[in-house]
Amino acid sequence: MAARSRFLPGGRDYAKKDDDMPAHTQGSSTFGSWKSFRRRRVILAILALVLLYLFFKNMPTDLPPISQRYDRRYGHLYPPGPPGPHGWEGQELGGHGQDQDFNGPISxxxxxxSMRGKATTMDAKGHVLFAISRLESIPRILPAACSMAQHNRTRVHVAFMGRLSADWADIKAINGISEADCDVIIHDARPDFPAQSSITRMDVSARASLGHIHSVVQLRAVLVGDSEYEEEHFVRAVEDKTRAMGVSLIALPANGLGGLSWISSLDGAALGHFSQVHVDIVIQARPESAAALMRLLRSIKEADYSGLSLPRLTIELPPNVDPFLTNYLANFKWPPDGFGSESRLVIRHRIDMNFLSPVQASMRTIESFYPLMASESHVLMLSPDAELSPGYFQLLMYTLFEYRYSARRTDFTNRLMGISLELPSHAPDMSTESPWVASHLDQPLVLWQAPNSNAALYFGDRWIELHSFLLRRLMTDAELFKKLSSTPSISHTLPAWLQPVLEVMQVRGYYMMYPTLWASEQITAVTMHKELDQSPEEYRKEVEESADSSKKAPMLEFAEDQPLTANDEVERMKQKESLVYTGSLVEPLLDSIPLQQRRRSLTEVIPLLSYAGEKVAWEDSGTSSSKFAQEFAQTIGGCANYDAGKPENGNVESLFCLAAG
Structure with missing residues (x-):
């Protein structure tokens, strides 16, 4: 059978019919078919040209490279490798129309x-980390990290967790930093494909990378810029993660370290307490002292608190308050620029119009503060006659972290009661000259066994001891009349609460730290104004009675051969006002203590001074306090026998032997 007939049934009949058709009919049919076919081809060609034109005209020009495209249906990128051949190379990603909504798994x-070798070395220095999310932040943060590494008291890490790439060699060269001057450990802590990652994915990445680094090196602190120059969601993620890890978070000011540059000199142990420490300021206003209090509050408000937690401010007002002061306090904002934030100002007003007795005044002052966290909450007691330097808080926090929380603190801190900002010319008895006046000491810091009420920070655990001590002291001697002969009297120009503080310092062997660097220059962190000098309320009645009796006394008459003295002028000289120092108070202190000396034991470089100003050897300091404790327990505490050397007698409660009930 022919091939045609196999595919076309009845093929022979068709052929026969074709043969029977006329010739002109055949030609006409062939021409018509050809004409129809040709018309279709033209139409299809025109349509194809139109489609090609529309395709090329509307072709997208902003597609990323093929290696960076991904199929949304499968939730992962193609290919699965990194976006570039090197982790720190690439272009500015995440902009120019690229989507940032990828939420795939993170690698x-x-x-x-980077978490190998020296990065994992564990020693007493401790590890700290600078976290960065924006490339623009690196030139601002890297110098601080390099400075911290140069002090060699911590192991410094820098982790980049943002979207962009960074050429660290170029950045160091631009900032004039050599490899030898900047011994920091750099981590590429970005996730894979940061350009397309959503904000949620970048947040999870920052938290996870922090967790990985902490699990290897056990971070003491994380330093991060605030939302002024870091991504706000990134800062929030770092804050949450450090809180969960129990690691201290240090917020770096947007305008640079500035007055906070001293953190570079701290060790890891001190930096580990940075975000946990809290300070309360307590001011007890006196009647007719509105102007002085307003001056003090103005100096507090204008001080430098950059990078630090603002202290809580408590003001205790007398029964009669000047209306002008009331109006001033009604408009006083604390924090000063914290619009809409929680106020940290506490105002208390006393009702009792009667003069307080010395016992009542002591109780009132000591009850004005009680720390919730004994090791991390402290109180700064300020006289309303004080005026503070703008750098007072930076100085206070530096000395607190360096000498209270540093790794070498153990023996030294056991002797510390607190830190004084004032350099008084005399001891609290107003007759004993201060050591820097009497002996012209050249050390920038000394420990002196004399309390201060004008401007001094008292540690929280010491204040708790003071509560416990005064409680039992009043149970054995309700009027605080009993005193040891070795305990100096406190002048009635100073508040009565200094007396139990001095007794605690003697029985426990505590000392106050005084920064004596500016003693000879009459420049200090605080100035005491005496133009409206008033005696404390608890001694006001006594002073007034003394004044009345002096009015009734006859006019003095001098014999011709009687020598006159200049005692009155000497007393006035004691009240000479120093100038408030407006510059940095920390930098001169750091310059006065060489780096090698700061690395030595503190007991070797900072002297101990008795109340009388005599030097006390560190190894002998415990002997004098034990002797005083034994005498105190037997004379005032009611104890028949007392051995200060027993372990169970290592607290103030053991000084009192109270009858049951």
Missing amino acids: FLHLAK
């Missing part, structure tokens, strides 16, 4: 490489 392709 850190380069983080494990």
Whole structure:
């Protein structure tokens, strides 16, 4: 059978019919078919040209490279490798129309490489981390990290967790930093494909990378810029993660470290307490002292608190308050620029119009503060006659972290009662000259066994001891009349609460730290104004009675051969006002203590001074306090026998032997 007939049934009949058709009919049919076919081809060609034109005209020009495109249906990128051949190379990603909504699984392709070798060395220095999310932040943060590494008291890490790439060699060269001057450990802590990652994915990445680094090196602190120059969501993620890890978070000011540059000199142990420490300021206003109090509050408001937690401010007002002061306090904002934030100002007003007795005044002052966290909450007692330097808080916090929380603090801190900002010319008895006046000491810091009420920070655990001591002291001697002969009297120009403080310092062997660097220059962190000098309320009645009796006394008459003295002028000289120092108070202190000396034991470089100003050897300091404690327990505490050397007698409660009930 012919091939045609196999595919076309009845093929022979068709052929026969074709043969029977006329010739002109055949030609006409062939021409018509050809004409129809040709018309279709033209139409299809025109349509194809139109489609090609529309395609090329509307072709997208902003697609990323093929290696960076991904299929949304499968939730992962193609290919699965990194976006560039090197972890720190690439273009500015995440902009120019690229989507940032990828939420796939996270991989850190380069983080494990940097967490080896010296990065994992564990020693007493401790590890700290600078976290960065924006490339623009690196030139501002890197110098601080390099400075901290130069002090060699911590192991410094820098982790970049943002979207962009960074060429660290170029950045160091631009900032004039050599490899030898900047011994920091750099981590590429970015996730894979940061350009397309959503904000949620970048947040999870920052938290996870922090967790990985902490699990290897046990961070003491994380330093991060605030939301002024870091991504706000990134700062929030770091805050949450450090809180969960129990690691201290240090917020770096947006305008640079400035007055906070001293943190570079701290060790890891001190930096580990940075975000946990809280300070309360307590001011007890006196009648007719509105102007002085307003001056003090103005100096507090204008001080430098950059990078630090603002202290809580408590003001205790007398029964009669000047209306002008009331109006001033009604408009006083604390925090000063904290619009809409929680106020940290506490105002208390006394009702009792009667003069307080010395016992009542002591109780009132000591009850004005009680720390919730004994080791991390402290109180700064300020006289309303004080005026503070703008750098007072930076100085206070530096000395607090360096000498209270540093790794070498153990023996030294056991002797510290607090830190004084004032350099008084005389001891609290107003007759004993201060050591820097009498002996012209050249050390920038000394420990002196004399309390201060004008401007001094008292540690929280010491204040708790003071509560316990005064409680039992009043149970054995309700009027605080009993005193040891070795305990100096407190002048009635100073508040009565200094007397139990001095007794605690003697029985426990505590000392106040005084920064004596500016003693000879009459420049200090605080100035005491005496133009409206008033005696404390608890001694006001006594002073007034003394004044009345002096009015009734006859006019003095001098014999011709009687020598006259200049005692009155000497007393006035004691009240000479120093100038408030407006510059940095920390930098001169750091300059006065060489780096090698700061690395030595503190007991070797800071002298101990008795109340009388005599030097006390550190190894002998415990002997004098034990002797005083034994005498105190037997004379005032009601104890028949007392051995200060027993372990159970290592607290103030053991000084009192109270009858049951």
